Amino acid sequence: MTEKQKKKAHVSLETTEPMSFGSGFISGILSSILGIFGLGIVLSLRFPNYFTTEELTDFYSSISILRAVIHVILISSFILGCISTILRANKALGLTGIVCTLIAALLGGSQVEIGGEIGERSAFGLDYFVLSLILYSAVFIPLERLWALRPEQAVFRREWNVDLTYFFMNSILVEVLTFFTLQPSFILFDGARIIYLVETLGSLPLIIQVPILLIVADLAQYWIHRTFHVIPFLWNFHAIHHSAEMMDWLAGSRLHLVDAVVTRGFTYIPIYCLGFSETAIFVYVFLVAIQATFIHANVRWEFKIIQNWIATPAFHHWHHGAEPEAIDKNFSVHTPIWDRIFGTYYMPGRWPKAYGLVGDHKLPNNWLTQMIYPFKKK
Numbered sequence: 001m002t003e004k005q006k007k008k009a010h011v012s013l014e015t016t017e018p019m020s021f022g023s024g025f026i027s028g029i030l031s032s033i034l035g036i037f038g039l040g041i042v043l044s045l046r047f048p049n050y051f052t053t054e055e056l057t058d059f060y061s062s063i064s065i066l067r068a069v070i071h072v073i074l075i076s077s078f079i080l081g082c083i084s085t086i087l088r089a090n091k092a093l094g095l096t097g098i099v100c101t102l103i104a105a106l107l108g109g110s111q112v113e114i115g116g117e118i119g120e121r122s123a124f125g126l127d128y129f130v131l132s133l134i135l136y137s138a139v140f141i142p143l144e145r146l147w148a149l150r151p152e153q154a155v156f157r158r159e160w161n162v163d164l165t166y167f168f169m170n171s172i173l174v175e176v177l178t179f180f181t182l183q184p185s186f187i188l189f190d191g192a193r194i195i196y197l198v199e200t201l202g203s204l205p206l207i208i209q210v211p212i213l214l215i216v217a218d219l220a221q222y223w224i225h226r227t228f229h230v231i232p233f234l235w236n237f238h239a240i241h242h243s244a245e246m247m248d249w250l251a252g253s254r255l256h257l258v259d260a261v262v263t264r265g266f267t268y269i270p271i272y273c274l275g276f277s278e279t280a281i282f283v284y285v286f287l288v289a290i291q292a293t294f295i296h297a298n299v300r301w302e303f304k305i306i307q308n309w310i311a312t313p314a315f316h317h318w319h320h321g322a323e324p325e326a327i328d329k330n331f332s333v334h335t336p337i338w339d340r341i342f343g344t345y346y347m348p349g350r351w352p353k354a355y356g357l358v359g360d361h362k363l364p365n366n367w368l369t370q371m372i373y374p375f376k377k378k
């Protein structure tokens with residue numbers, strides 16, 4: 001290894017260093033997560049007009065408790081960051097935590113001044129990003145470590161930073177994406193609402209309403225998704241989702257903004273026209289978020305008994321498979337019944353050998369250039 005390569009390895013997060021207890025890895029991970037969480041919440045409080053999500057207003061209701069929590073988080077992040085940088089040759093994790101903590105402290109730390117009305121006219125959901133990242137990583141990272149399909153694949157695998165940028169952008173733009181998802185239906189399809197159904201479906205018990213909603217939404221999603229695969233102009237947008245060569249919970253975030261808005265916008269049309277209740281839609285959005293993440297996860301569970309009825313990781317991994325027989329298969333997100341009806345179901349009883357784009361497709365490898373890619377002349 002040359003001196004330059006050695007230096008590079010020192011700050012890179014893609015590491016072959018040990019991850020066991022005592023190696024500084026666990027303290028480094030905890031320090032980074034707590035540091036990002038602490039800084040995110042401090043920023044949200046300092047600039048609520050820019051960074052707080054309306055739906056999370058209740059999160060700030062007990063401000064004195066929140067301040068105490070921030071205090072503990074920042075101190076823990078700093079101490080863990082110091083431990084990690086002492087124990088570990090690769091300083092990136094520990095330094096991430098320390099730097100985030102110091103910036104948070106400069107902004108006022110746990111005593112930060114609240115700079116406006118929380119959840120009002122804010123365009124960016126920084127608090128939504130922070131909470132989502134904490135919740136998802138707390139659930140999925142241990143799951144993928146304990147039941148990995150590919151145990152050799154590290155948490156910080158190749159291009160994890162690209163997918164984290166997608167996770168960040170999709171979360172921080174949550175209000176904007178929701179606006180563009182819902183408005184077309186409100187404006188164009190108000191007259192198409194079937195009054196009888198709106199009155200009937202919307203008043204059914206959730207236990208009946210939610211499964212119907214999932215099946216209807218998945219039918220719409222199935223055809224939009226399939227259209228994205230068939231029309232070359234649209235494929236340029238969707239190819240970005242398929243460019244991920246490693247599958248894990250974060251890989252599912254890799255979605256072009258146009259792909260996300262068009263897919264969600266079209267899927268929302270039947271949901272709106274059929275008049276499902278607000279609570280049913282809320283449950284649906286929650287389930288989509290969980291299932292769409294889970295089906296990308298690096299877990300080896302096969303769910304053989306239910307795999308014909310409920311979309312599983314194996315089912316969606318085959319949608320991303322780089323083998324010829326996997327092309328244009330398994331379009332559904334919730335239930336494979338639509339793939340089985342329309343002849344695109346593929347479950348050979350094993351896992352794909354590789355993922356990603358087939359052929360000489362070479363996509364740029366950062367968020368911004370991938371956003372521009374579909375608009376460039378090929």
Ligand SMILES: [Zn+2]
Pocket residue numbers: 225229238241242319
């Ligand atoms: Zn696809």
Ligand SMILES: [Zn+2]
Pocket residue numbers: 241252296316319320
């Ligand atoms: Zn996918």
